[in-house]
Amino acid sequence: MDTYQLEAYAKINLTLDVLYKRKDGFHEVKMIMQAIDLADTVRLTCQDASDGIALTTDTASDQANDAVPMDSTNLACRAAVLLAETCRLRQGVHIHLYKRIPVAAGxxxxxxxxAAVLLGLNRLWRLNLSLNRLAELGATLGSDVPFCLYGGTMLATGRGELLQPLPDAPVLHLVLAKLPVAVSTASVYQRYRPDAALHHPDTDGMLEAIRSSDAAGIARRLGNVLETVTLMDHPDIGRLKSAMIRHGAINSLMSGSGPTVFGVAADQSQAESIAEAIKKEFQAQVYVTSTIAGRR
Structure with missing residues (x-):
């Protein structure tokens, strides 16, 4: 097998709570993360070790103003280097990304x-590493990588890398919209103030709703304390949330540190209707998608 191709699924946060700033400078978080059926496609092709690790992309035209690193700083390249060094291999690989997930979108x-590179090269290079071992390696690249390896629905604590598997959430029909604004995750966390968050997510209630497969209960309990920072900087994100609900969404939330907003619809038809309304009202990248189960 010389080539292997797989999907790299995006995530949203159903809840995101910041508990306190740790001594190591990171923030202790408690959040429920959910994989969604919006994905990049990653194609891996073996090549001579002398050719090293190469990266190309078909960056979509609607993302032309967003930067996709095309050098060794790209997380996909770093994942390949990490796996080769960890397993003491001299291998080359060409990584091609078919980009569909909006860039810098939270x-x-x-x-x-x-995560897709780790999974794919584990198979392509016949390494037989366990998913848990890949997650350990992935955590050294970024706190979201372990979740992206497992997917599904998970409770994340620590920096976001400590994961507790949850039952797969019921299918939620979603509308995603990303405004053309730049948000620095590091800056948002740095400027977050606990006293500004008047309402923290009902994480325990959300866990119960997930375990009960209560889609309406999940939608009601969406919450993200980082909105207290990002929405102050970008009021249009707040207006986008309100528009989602005005056009029929059960509830709406900003994912991560932003700027993407998602709305939960009653069904696929309503999600498509909301998406059309949002496209007419905002200059935004808009997607209709749904939640998906994990790999485990």
């Missing part, structure tokens, strides 16, 4: 690509 697109 949806873990880069981490999803890295």
């Amino acid at each position: 949806m873990a697109g880069g981490s999803a690509n890295a």
